[in-house]
Amino acid sequence: MDRAAEPATLLIAPTGGGKTLSGFLPSLIELADGKHDGLHTIYVSPLKALAADIKRNLGTPITDMDLPIRVEDRTGDTSYTQKRRQRADPPHILLTTPESLALLVSYEDAPRMFKGVQRVIIDEIHALAESKRGDQLLLALSRIQSIAPDLRRVGLSATVEDPDQIARSLARNPDPCPIVRADPGPDPDISMLITDEKPPWSGGGAKYSIPSVLELVKQHKTTLIFHNTRAQAEIFFHNLWLANDESLPIGIHHGSLSRDQRAKVETAMTHGELRAIVCTGSLDLGIDWGDVDLVIQIGAPKNVKRLIQRIGRANHHYNAPSKAVLVPANRFEVVECVAALQAAKDHDLDGDPPSPGPKDVLCQHILIAACAGPFRATDLYHEVKSVGAYANLSRAEFDDCLDFCATGGYALRAYDKWKRLKETNGQWHLRDPRSCAQIRMNLGTIFDHETLKVKFKRAPKTLGEIEESFAATLTQGDTFLIGGQIVRYEGLNQLTVEVSRQKGREPKVATFNGTKFSTSTQLSQRILQLFQQNNWPDLPDHTSEWLSMQRDYSKLPEPGRLLVETFPQDGREHMVVYGFAGINAHRTLGLILTQRMEAAGLNPLGFVVTDYALMIWGLDEVTDPASLLDPQNMYYGLETWLQGNAVMKRTFRIAATIAGLIDRNTRQGRKTGRQATFSSDILYDTLAKYDPEHLMLRITREEAMRGMVDFGRIEEMLNRTKGQVDHVKLDRITPLAAPLFLEPGRIPVWGEGREKLLQDRAAALMDDAGLSDL
Amino acid sequence: MSDYNFTFAGAALVARADGSLWWPHERLLCVSDLHLGKSERVARRGGAMLPPYDTEETLSRLKAAIDVTAPATVICLGDSFDDLDAANAVTDDVRATITTLQAGCEWVWIEGNHDPGPVDFGGSHCADLVRGAVIFQHIAETEATRASGEISGHYHPKASLPGIAARACFLITKNRIILPAFGAYTGGLSISNPVFDPWIDEQTRAVLIGKVATPVPANAILKQR
Numbered sequence: 001m002d003r004a005a006e007p008a009t010l011l012i013a014p015t016g017g018g019k020t021l022s023g024f025l026p027s028l029i030e031l032a033d034g035k036h037d038g039l040h041t042i043y044v045s046p047l048k049a050l051a052a053d054i055k056r057n058l059g060t061p062i063t064d065m066d067l068p069i070r071v072e073d074r075t076g077d078t079s080y081t082q083k084r085r086q087r088a089d090p091p092h093i094l095l096t097t098p099e100s101l102a103l104l105v106s107y108e109d110a111p112r113m114f115k116g117v118q119r120v121i122i123d124e125i126h127a128l129a130e131s132k133r134g135d136q137l138l139l140a141l142s143r144i145q146s147i148a149p150d151l152r153r154v155g156l157s158a159t160v161e162d163p164d165q166i167a168r169s170l171a172r173n174p175d176p177c178p179i180v181r182a183d184p185g186p187d188p189d190i191s192m193l194i195t196d197e198k199p200p201w202s203g204g205g206a207k208y209s210i211p212s213v214l215e216l217v218k219q220h221k222t223t224l225i226f227h228n229t230r231a232q233a234e235i236f237f238h239n240l241w242l243a244n245d246e247s248l249p250i251g252i253h254h255g256s257l258s259r260d261q262r263a264k265v266e267t268a269m270t271h272g273e274l275r276a277i278v279c280t281g282s283l284d285l286g287i288d289w290g291d292v293d294l295v296i297q298i299g300a301p302k303n304v305k306r307l308i309q310r311i312g313r314a315n316h317h318y319n320a321p322s323k324a325v326l327v328p329a330n331r332f333e334v335v336e337c338v339a340a341l342q343a344a345k346d347h348d349l350d351g352d353p354p355s356p357g358p359k360d361v362l363c364q365h366i367l368i369a370a371c372a373g374p375f376r377a378t379d380l381y382h383e384v385k386s387v388g389a390y391a392n393l394s395r396a397e398f399d400d401c402l403d404f405c406a407t408g409g410y411a412l413r414a415y416d417k418w419k420r421l422k423e424t425n426g427q428w429h430l431r432d433p434r435s436c437a438q439i440r441m442n443l444g445t446i447f448d449h450e451t452l453k454v455k456f457k458r459a460p461k462t463l464g465e466i467e468e469s470f471a472a473t474l475t476q477g478d479t480f481l482i483g484g485q486i487v488r489y490e491g492l493n494q495l496t497v498e499v500s501r502q503k504g505r506e507p508k509v510a511t512f513n514g515t516k517f518s519t520s521t522q523l524s525q526r527i528l529q530l531f532q533q534n535n536w537p538d539l540p541d542h543t544s545e546w547l548s549m550q551r552d553y554s555k556l557p558e559p560g561r562l563l564v565e566t567f568p569q570d571g572r573e574h575m576v577v578y579g580f581a582g583i584n585a586h587r588t589l590g591l592i593l594t595q596r597m598e599a600a601g602l603n604p605l606g607f608v609v610t611d612y613a614l615m616i617w618g619l620d621e622v623t624d625p626a627s628l629l630d631p632q633n634m635y636y637g638l639e640t641w642l643q644g645n646a647v648m649k650r651t652f653r654i655a656a657t658i659a660g661l662i663d664r665n666t667r668q669g670r671k672t673g674r675q676a677t678f679s680s681d682i683l684y685d686t687l688a689k690y691d692p693e694h695l696m697l698r699i700t701r702e703e704a705m706r707g708m709v710d711f712g713r714i715e716e717m718l719n720r721t722k723g724q725v726d727h728v729k730l731d732r733i734t735p736l737a738a739p740l741f742l743e744p745g746r747i748p749v750w751g752e753g754r755e756k757l758l759q760d761r762a763a764a765l766m767d768d769a770g771l772s773d774l
Numbered sequence: 775m776s777d778y779n780f781t782f783a784g785a786a787l788v789a790r791a792d793g794s795l796w797w798p799h800e801r802l803l804c805v806s807d808l809h810l811g812k813s814e815r816v817a818r819r820g821g822a823m824l825p826p827y828d829t830e831e832t833l834s835r836l837k838a839a840i841d842v843t844a845p846a847t848v849i850c851l852g853d854s855f856d857d858l859d860a861a862n863a864v865t866d867d868v869r870a871t872i873t874t875l876q877a878g879c880e881w882v883w884i885e886g887n888h889d890p891g892p893v894d895f896g897g898s899h900c901a902d903l904v905r906g907a908v909i910f911q912h913i914a915e916t917e918a919t920r921a922s923g924e925i926s927g928h929y930h931p932k933a934s935l936p937g938i939a940a941r942a943c944f945l946i947t948k949n950r951i952i953l954p955a956f957g958a959y960t961g962g963l964s965i966s967n968p969v970f971d972p973w974i975d976e977q978t979r980a981v982l983i984g985k986v987a988t989p990v991p992a993n994a995i996l997k998q999r
Contacts, residue, residue, distance in 0.1 A: 404823075407823060408817075408822075408823025408824070408825070408826065409823075410823075410825060410826055410827075412827070413826045413827065414826075415814075415817050415823055415826060417818075418814065418817035418818045419817075419823075420817070420820070420822075420823055430820075431820070432819070432820030433820075434819065434820040435820040435821075438820065438821060438822075660822060661822050661823070661824070662822065663822070678959055678960055678961030678962075679961065682958065682959060683824065683825060683959075686825045686827050686828065686831060686958065686959075687825050689827075689831070690825065690827040690830075690831075691825060691827070694825070759986065759988060761935060762935070762982075762988045762989065762990045765990055765991055765994045766979075766989055766990070766991060768991075768994075769976065769991035769993065769994065771977065771979060771989070771991055774780055774781070774977070774979070
């Protein structure tokens, strides 16, 4: 309360500390006399559901005390008429999301709406801080702050590794931002599940743990069972029910399920009707679910910070320790879980260094500003620089983005007549007012994978959604899991996947949403350090014996060196690189190395990656891995490989959509059967050919280095090991390499092979149809 | 071997891997849906500022096809320009490139729905053109049979096989050919779209273009869906 007058305050409290309501107290007091006219407080949360939750929670004190305060929410779900009314007659407290707020800022009447705003509350700011949504939100706030200079900012965050960083991004640069820390409460009680049955050598399902998990559910009131991917959650849920003899009420909740289905689970949960929920990151954020007294994490947590937040969901009472159990899905994850337990005990939370504000979001912001009305470039530049992430943005970089928005920013040919933005008397404005509708329609930075709805034939209800790329691999009769039931693929009707019920058969594994996050750098380091111990009292016997065998037979990887094993197996030469750089970086490394091996005539046939290693197999033996892994060669390989890479094209599509080069709603075009929309790959190829230094390609390279390509982690690995390659040449497979042979997701090296595959398949089909001689 | 040779209405034709149709006996090259000036048109209407290199790219592809085949006749099968204003707004460079391409051959602009009137370039303009037993027109007729052969564009057909991203394709039936779009900035319409139903029977082939022209039975593609 004493902090209410600060221009910015960050409040850090564990989940369930009542921090959200405390953020509203000053507003309620200021509004109690009924004298404030118009909008007073904006509350922003990353989830629509959270806004609705807060509306309920605020309603009680306001009604009880009979306060003259109007509270309304405004999200993508709010009706058109309600939204219009809100703009004409705003409530005192508006609960909204970053996207809806950005949209409000884009209207011509934004100054009228925001002029009296006193306070903005950003909930779960830690979840926004590392994302483009957060950047967009803070850019929108910089606009609002220009309209309402007295605006005070309050950030609410769960426990984070670097609160100063979040505080810096919350405050208007260079305003100070005091941090208020609530008592973090007692340390959580975390343990690893140890079962009689040993965990398998590979895989992520943790099916072996089902009896023990059921037992834990029985012993507790309400259990959350977290998974790292939706597919794994589906499979686990299915198996859990097969073993659920007592029919304990257990539900499932993840982002691929339909909204109705999720809402049903959420309601049942709030009413205390469920004993357990199998879930994914969709439950990561702080919606209040009542009496959760146990959190189970299936599979290694990959990231200690996320683990701590998930654990925070258990026992929403202030002074009791949260209780959590980690379930390693395979033998290697036993080591990772133990490392994570140690990290949690040491309060060693991992975090990535902040990256500068993304330029695609800035481009969108410039277009949003233009929708609201004419602006001076210098004014907007200084406003943007008041956002922490953009504090170091140079004028030249800003002008680059402005030029991109205005003319497309092309080097060889300019649009002189049909610019999108024009400068008249020093003010930038839209040339064609029709642009507004298109810019607003494309607003936002969330980029979902293209998904298709799944429905039973002739039934209106949506079961959930699957990725288009997964749907493309299905043929009639294939079975997969969705919403906890096995369904049979019948066909595609327009943009809906039609399925029928299928009882009691093993499903074809659901691979939708296969994107994985990598084990964090800090956690990988801890694992490497753990390897250096003489013995491992913390590890179960089966795992410590496995590591001892590896040490006797080959070597254990060391933090400052890079272990490479080569050995023959099944008539193929194998090379294992223990990079500990995470699955995404290893995939990139695999693509670069196999390309270089192909050039060197070593005939690589394929590779497989995990978070800790990369294994490549081929016809010829790699005799000099050190030169293959030479940093100089690596950069060269990256340059040539990146260009035509699918990851680059996907990254480009996202950045180009955010920056306003591509329409978000191309699906509308597809639905109406119009052939006018074309793939963003065409634009990527055109730019790469004619304008390789174009802003969009520069953004794409920067993003890819961090994201799916994750070259940063490869660099980190190279810097860490400084060319110290330990090459161990063996005559057979090693203990640490053995699980890699069981790992799914082997990536074949095609080269011209893929083209050949297409030819053979097409020829066979032509023969079958008797059309070969036409 | 990278092109697909087939017989159509008594003539030996070639579906080229670049998406053009070649009739060796007539020395006739046919391309459809160039959509020249597309980026300019999108910008004019207040849309995104797409990379303005599409016209250049499309014409360089067309030049490559002309250089290899040395045709006596070139037919642009409609929607050659994204609209008539785009046709009038081309730069001097583009105009010069088109003039160079037209040198030494008979050039025919067939009208399309995007460019329904005459354009200010050399060559002849017409709604359709008959050559031997074959008629060239922009949009295919919908009745399943037609006595003679018909060659059209307009629909931008595309198709995919499992594990392989969709590619633009020719759709070839007993008496009808629908060409893929030749323009750089053109999307496609999957041949599983009901629009194509009237033309798909057990004889219909989709010839996927790319590095190699690859024929696939259209029914086999539909069956995957």
